[in-house]
Amino acid sequence: MKVLNLCAGIGGNSHKWENCEVTAVENDPKIAGIYQKLNPTHTVVIADAYEYFKDNHQNFEFAWWSPPCQKHSKMMKATRHKVADYPDFKLYEVIVFCQHFYKGKWIVENVMPYYQPLIHPTKKIGRHLFWSNFEIEADEVKQPKGFITKSSLQGKKDMMEWLGLHFNEVVYYKKNHCPVQILRNCVHPDLGKQIFDSFIKNINNDKNKIQSLGC
Numbered sequence: 001m002k003v004l005n006l007c008a009g010i011g012g013n014s015h016k017w018e019n020c021e022v023t024a025v026e027n028d029p030k031i032a033g034i035y036q037k038l039n040p041t042h043t044v045v046i047a048d049a050y051e052y053f054k055d056n057h058q059n060f061e062f063a064w065w066s067p068p069c070q071k072h073s074k075m076m077k078a079t080r081h082k083v084a085d086y087p088d089f090k091l092y093e094v095i096v097f098c099q100h101f102y103k104g105k106w107i108v109e110n111v112m113p114y115y116q117p118l119i120h121p122t123k124k125i126g127r128h129l130f131w132s133n134f135e136i137e138a139d140e141v142k143q144p145k146g147f148i149t150k151s152s153l154q155g156k157k158d159m160m161e162w163l164g165l166h167f168n169e170v171v172y173y174k175k176n177h178c179p180v181q182i183l184r185n186c187v188h189p190d191l192g193k194q195i196f197d198s199f200i201k202n203i204n205n206d207k208n209k210i211q212s213l214g215c
Protein backbone atom coordinates (compact mmCIF):
# COMPACT_ATOMS: atom_id res chain seq x y z
CA MET A 1 0.00 0.00 0.00
CA LYS A 2 1.37 3.41 -0.98
CA VAL A 3 1.10 6.18 1.60
CA LEU A 4 2.20 9.80 1.81
CA ASN A 5 3.78 11.78 4.63
CA LEU A 6 3.59 15.50 3.75
CA CYS A 7 5.59 18.25 5.44
CA ALA A 8 7.37 15.25 6.88
CA GLY A 9 9.98 16.82 9.18
CA ILE A 10 12.24 14.09 10.57
CA GLY A 11 9.30 11.63 10.52
CA GLY A 12 8.29 11.17 14.14
CA ASN A 13 4.72 10.41 13.04
CA SER A 14 5.71 7.78 10.44
CA HIS A 15 8.65 6.10 12.21
CA LYS A 16 6.58 3.08 13.31
CA TRP A 17 4.27 2.68 10.29
CA GLU A 18 4.32 -0.94 9.03
CA ASN A 19 3.39 -2.91 5.88
CA CYS A 20 3.31 0.10 3.57
CA GLU A 21 5.49 2.02 1.11
CA VAL A 22 6.01 5.51 2.51
CA THR A 23 6.83 8.56 0.38
CA ALA A 24 7.82 11.52 2.56
CA VAL A 25 7.88 15.08 1.21
CA GLU A 26 9.96 17.71 3.04
CA ASN A 27 11.34 20.92 1.54
CA ASP A 28 14.30 21.46 3.89
CA PRO A 29 17.21 19.31 2.61
CA LYS A 30 18.93 19.04 6.02
CA ILE A 31 15.75 17.94 7.76
CA ALA A 32 15.00 15.56 4.86
CA GLY A 33 18.51 14.08 5.30
CA ILE A 34 17.82 13.24 8.93
CA TYR A 35 14.42 11.78 7.98
CA GLN A 36 16.14 9.48 5.48
CA LYS A 37 18.72 8.28 8.03
CA LEU A 38 16.02 7.59 10.64
CA ASN A 39 13.69 5.93 8.12
CA PRO A 40 15.95 4.27 5.52
CA THR A 41 13.18 2.27 3.81
CA HIS A 42 11.04 5.36 3.07
CA THR A 43 11.34 7.31 -0.19
CA VAL A 44 12.19 10.91 0.68
CA VAL A 45 11.36 13.65 -1.84
CA ILE A 46 12.79 17.14 -1.32
CA ALA A 47 10.01 19.30 -2.73
CA ASP A 48 7.09 21.57 -2.00
CA ALA A 49 4.49 19.28 -0.40
CA TYR A 50 1.51 21.37 -1.56
CA GLU A 51 2.53 21.12 -5.23
CA TYR A 52 3.55 17.46 -4.87
CA PHE A 53 0.17 16.51 -3.39
CA LYS A 54 -1.79 18.42 -6.03
CA ASP A 55 0.06 16.54 -8.80
CA ASN A 56 0.34 13.06 -7.22
CA HIS A 57 -2.47 12.55 -4.68
CA GLN A 58 -4.31 10.07 -6.93
CA ASN A 59 -1.38 7.59 -6.63
CA PHE A 60 -1.68 7.14 -2.84
CA GLU A 61 -4.26 5.47 -0.56
CA PHE A 62 -3.44 7.53 2.53
CA ALA A 63 -2.03 10.98 3.21
CA TRP A 64 -0.80 12.44 6.49
CA TRP A 65 -0.24 16.20 6.51
CA SER A 66 1.65 18.15 9.19
CA PRO A 67 1.76 21.74 7.88
CA PRO A 68 4.04 24.06 9.92
CA CYS A 69 2.36 25.01 13.17
CA GLN A 70 4.45 27.97 14.37
CA LYS A 71 2.10 30.66 12.97
CA HIS A 72 -0.93 29.08 14.67
CA SER A 73 0.69 28.30 18.00
CA LYS A 74 -0.19 30.04 21.26
CA MET A 75 3.51 31.03 21.33
CA MET A 76 2.59 33.71 18.74
CA LYS A 77 0.90 35.57 21.57
CA ALA A 78 3.58 34.94 24.18
CA THR A 79 5.15 38.15 25.41
CA ARG A 80 8.68 37.22 24.30
CA HIS A 81 7.42 36.76 20.73
CA LYS A 82 7.15 40.41 19.73
CA VAL A 83 6.37 40.15 15.99
CA ALA A 84 2.71 40.41 15.00
CA ASP A 85 2.17 38.19 11.97
CA TYR A 86 -0.55 36.57 9.88
CA PRO A 87 -1.49 32.92 10.52
CA ASP A 88 -0.55 30.59 7.65
CA PHE A 89 -3.91 29.54 6.19
CA LYS A 90 -2.33 26.88 3.96
CA LEU A 91 -3.44 24.60 6.79
CA TYR A 92 -7.06 25.21 5.78
CA GLU A 93 -6.29 25.04 2.04
CA VAL A 94 -5.03 21.48 2.62
CA ILE A 95 -8.10 20.45 4.65
CA VAL A 96 -10.53 21.80 2.02
CA PHE A 97 -8.52 20.16 -0.79
CA CYS A 98 -8.62 16.80 1.03
CA GLN A 99 -12.34 17.14 1.77
CA HIS A 100 -13.24 17.86 -1.85
CA PHE A 101 -10.61 16.36 -4.16
CA TYR A 102 -8.75 13.56 -2.39
CA LYS A 103 -10.30 10.09 -2.69
CA GLY A 104 -8.03 8.35 -0.14
CA LYS A 105 -8.07 8.46 3.65
CA TRP A 106 -6.40 11.56 5.03
CA ILE A 107 -5.38 13.24 8.24
CA VAL A 108 -4.12 16.76 8.89
CA GLU A 109 -2.26 17.46 12.14
CA ASN A 110 -1.57 20.78 13.79
CA VAL A 111 -1.43 22.45 17.20
CA MET A 112 -4.19 23.97 19.28
CA PRO A 113 -4.21 27.50 17.76
CA TYR A 114 -4.42 30.81 19.65
CA TYR A 115 -7.69 31.54 17.75
CA GLN A 116 -10.88 29.53 17.17
CA PRO A 117 -10.05 26.93 14.43
CA LEU A 118 -11.72 27.99 11.15
CA ILE A 119 -12.69 24.37 10.42
CA HIS A 120 -13.88 22.27 13.33
CA PRO A 121 -11.31 19.51 14.09
CA THR A 122 -12.22 15.82 14.23
CA LYS A 123 -10.15 15.11 17.33
CA LYS A 124 -7.90 16.68 19.95
CA ILE A 125 -5.14 14.52 21.46
CA GLY A 126 -2.77 16.21 23.90
CA ARG A 127 -1.35 19.33 22.22
CA HIS A 128 -2.41 18.14 18.74
CA LEU A 129 -5.55 18.88 16.73
CA PHE A 130 -6.51 16.50 13.91
CA TRP A 131 -8.83 16.78 10.94
CA SER A 132 -9.52 13.46 9.17
CA ASN A 133 -12.02 11.41 7.14
CA PHE A 134 -11.71 8.31 9.37
CA GLU A 135 -12.22 7.62 13.04
CA ILE A 136 -9.07 8.04 15.12
CA GLU A 137 -8.62 5.73 18.11
CA ALA A 138 -5.50 6.87 19.94
CA ASP A 139 -4.30 7.94 23.37
CA GLU A 140 -2.03 10.83 24.22
CA VAL A 141 1.66 10.07 24.76
CA LYS A 142 2.51 12.31 27.71
CA GLN A 143 5.20 14.84 26.88
CA PRO A 144 8.22 15.32 29.15
CA LYS A 145 8.45 18.13 31.71
CA GLY A 146 9.70 21.42 30.24
CA PHE A 147 8.81 20.31 26.69
CA ILE A 148 8.40 23.91 25.45
CA THR A 149 11.42 25.42 27.19
CA LYS A 150 14.04 22.76 26.38
CA SER A 151 16.57 24.55 24.19
CA SER A 152 20.04 23.16 25.01
CA LEU A 153 22.04 20.21 23.68
CA GLN A 154 21.03 18.34 26.85
CA GLY A 155 17.41 19.17 25.93
CA LYS A 156 18.06 17.65 22.48
CA LYS A 157 19.33 14.45 24.14
CA ASP A 158 16.28 14.30 26.44
CA MET A 159 13.89 14.77 23.53
CA MET A 160 15.68 12.16 21.40
CA GLU A 161 15.37 9.72 24.30
CA TRP A 162 11.64 10.44 24.70
CA LEU A 163 10.95 10.05 20.98
CA GLY A 164 13.35 7.13 20.44
CA LEU A 165 14.88 9.01 17.48
CA HIS A 166 18.66 9.49 17.64
CA PHE A 167 20.96 11.55 15.40
CA ASN A 168 24.17 13.53 15.88
CA GLU A 169 23.49 16.50 13.62
CA VAL A 170 22.39 19.85 15.02
CA VAL A 171 19.87 21.25 12.57
CA TYR A 172 17.99 24.49 13.08
CA TYR A 173 14.42 24.95 11.88
CA LYS A 174 14.25 28.11 9.73
CA LYS A 175 15.58 31.08 11.74
CA ASN A 176 14.98 29.37 15.09
CA HIS A 177 18.38 28.86 16.76
CA CYS A 178 17.15 26.08 19.01
CA PRO A 179 18.62 22.58 18.53
CA VAL A 180 15.42 21.05 19.95
CA GLN A 181 12.88 22.61 17.56
CA ILE A 182 12.94 19.89 14.87
CA LEU A 183 12.34 17.34 17.64
CA ARG A 184 9.61 19.45 19.25
CA ASN A 185 7.91 19.50 15.81
CA CYS A 186 7.53 15.70 15.94
CA VAL A 187 4.42 13.72 16.60
CA HIS A 188 5.51 10.94 18.97
CA PRO A 189 6.08 7.70 16.97
CA ASP A 190 3.73 5.75 19.29
CA LEU A 191 0.91 8.25 18.61
CA GLY A 192 1.69 8.19 14.86
CA LYS A 193 1.46 4.38 14.93
CA GLN A 194 -1.85 4.33 16.81
CA ILE A 195 -3.33 6.72 14.24
CA PHE A 196 -1.94 4.75 11.30
CA ASP A 197 -3.43 1.56 12.81
CA SER A 198 -6.81 3.36 13.09
CA PHE A 199 -6.60 4.06 9.34
CA ILE A 200 -5.83 0.36 8.62
CA LYS A 201 -8.76 -0.72 10.84
CA ASN A 202 -11.00 1.73 9.01
CA ILE A 203 -10.14 0.47 5.52
CA ASN A 204 -10.55 -3.16 6.67
CA ASN A 205 -14.01 -2.28 8.03
CA ASP A 206 -14.88 -0.66 4.67
CA LYS A 207 -13.76 -3.83 2.82
CA ASN A 208 -15.80 -6.08 5.16
CA LYS A 209 -18.91 -3.93 4.64
CA ILE A 210 -18.52 -4.17 0.85
CA GLN A 211 -18.05 -7.99 1.10
CA SER A 212 -21.10 -8.42 3.35
CA LEU A 213 -23.17 -6.48 0.79
CA GLY A 214 -21.99 -9.04 -1.76
CA CYS A 215 -20.45 -6.40 -4.00
Ligand SMILES: C[S@@+](CC[C@H](N)C(=O)[O-])C[C@H]1O[C@@H](n2cnc3c(N)ncnc32)[C@H](O)[C@@H]1O
Residues within 6 Å of the ligand: 006, 007, 008, 009, 010, 011, 012, 013, 014, 025, 026, 027, 028, 031, 047, 048, 049, 050, 066, 067, 068, 069, 185, 186, 187, 188
Ligand atom coordinates in the same frame (compact mmCIF):
# COMPACT_ATOMS: atom_id res chain seq x y z
C1 LIG B 1 5.50 20.17 12.00
S1 LIG B 1 6.87 19.68 11.05
C2 LIG B 1 6.50 18.00 10.68
C3 LIG B 1 6.66 17.04 11.81
C4 LIG B 1 6.38 15.58 11.46
N1 LIG B 1 4.99 15.34 11.24
C5 LIG B 1 6.87 14.65 12.56
O1 LIG B 1 6.05 14.03 13.25
O2 LIG B 1 8.09 14.53 12.71
C6 LIG B 1 6.58 20.51 9.53
C7 LIG B 1 7.66 20.31 8.48
O3 LIG B 1 7.18 20.83 7.24
C8 LIG B 1 8.27 21.32 6.51
N2 LIG B 1 7.72 22.22 5.47
C9 LIG B 1 7.31 23.50 5.59
N3 LIG B 1 6.82 23.95 4.43
C10 LIG B 1 6.91 22.93 3.55
C11 LIG B 1 6.56 22.78 2.18
N4 LIG B 1 6.01 23.79 1.50
N5 LIG B 1 6.81 21.61 1.58
C12 LIG B 1 7.39 20.58 2.26
N6 LIG B 1 7.74 20.66 3.57
C13 LIG B 1 7.49 21.82 4.20
C14 LIG B 1 9.14 22.00 7.54
O4 LIG B 1 10.49 22.12 7.10
C15 LIG B 1 8.98 21.06 8.74
O5 LIG B 1 10.04 20.14 8.79
